[in-house]
Amino acid sequence: MENVFFEACCGSAADAIAAYEGGARRVELNSDLFHGGLTPTLGELRTVKKHCPDLTVMCMVRPREGGFCYTDIEFETMLEDARIFLENGADGIVFGFLHEDATVDKERCAKMMEVIGDKQSVFHRAIDVVPDPFAALDVLIELGVTRVLTSGQKPTVPEGIFTIKKMMEYADGRIQILPGAGITPENAQWVREITGTTQMHAAMHRVAYDRSTVGNPAIYFGGAVYPPEDRYSVTHKDDIAGFISAANQ
Secondary structure (H helix, E strand, O other): OOOOEEEEOOHHHHHHHHHHHHEEEEEEEOOOOHOOOOOOOOOHHHHHHHHHOOOEEEEEOOOOOOOOOOOOOHHHHHHHHHHHHOOOOOOEEEEEOOOOOOOEEEEHHHHHHHHHHHOOOEEEEHHHHHHHHEEEEEEEEHHHOOOOOOOOOOHHHHHHHHHHHHHHHHHHOOOOEEEOOOOOOOHHHHHHHHHHOOOOEEOOOOEEEEEOOOOOOOOOOOOOOOOOEEEEEEEOOOHHHHHHHOOOO
8 A cells, every 4th residue: 555645733833843853744734732723823834944844834724713604804814824824935725614504615715725826725624514524525626625634524533434435435536535633553554444545634742841830830821721831742753753654554
């Protein structure tokens, strides 16, 4: 079988550089992975491209958590972010627009595709909440979207694997189907065997510590959910290398 093309889901420039050092050939660059991935900073993109000029970097354009039906101002911001990223070396844009009824917003997707032009385009896991993923694929194929990131309308790829397989069969090469969410070194080969996919998307993180806040543990800087303030997640190159090795056994 053809070797798996691995895309790392990254929450920072440091994550992306580590993923590249571990063998990732493409990254999805985000901020705030806790909320599913939001728009990264321009500084993150430029730093990645400085250190890894031949790494394919797909920039997420998502201005907030909580759904995919955006206000006019949010939409305008997303188009502007996409333009800025592409002008500064991004290889493509990751996006998703839905109507309130969860169907694909074709008009807004078309406007984003105009901005992206001949660069790569990805419709993200917004497709996992649409009422009919095959009808959604028809729209995205018509618009010329490069690929779709999906867990098969289930929380994880292993749970949605047979829907992913059906989506790949339905797409029949007209659009790429990229499985992502819940793929691990332990199940990667199984996912590959069932779906026949030649690419995978996954986030691999370890815990790192920043002790600068431990002097006053009563203080929290978030909202209603209070994660520990003395730690954060990082990607390690050895974990990426291990995943790629397991997927290609």
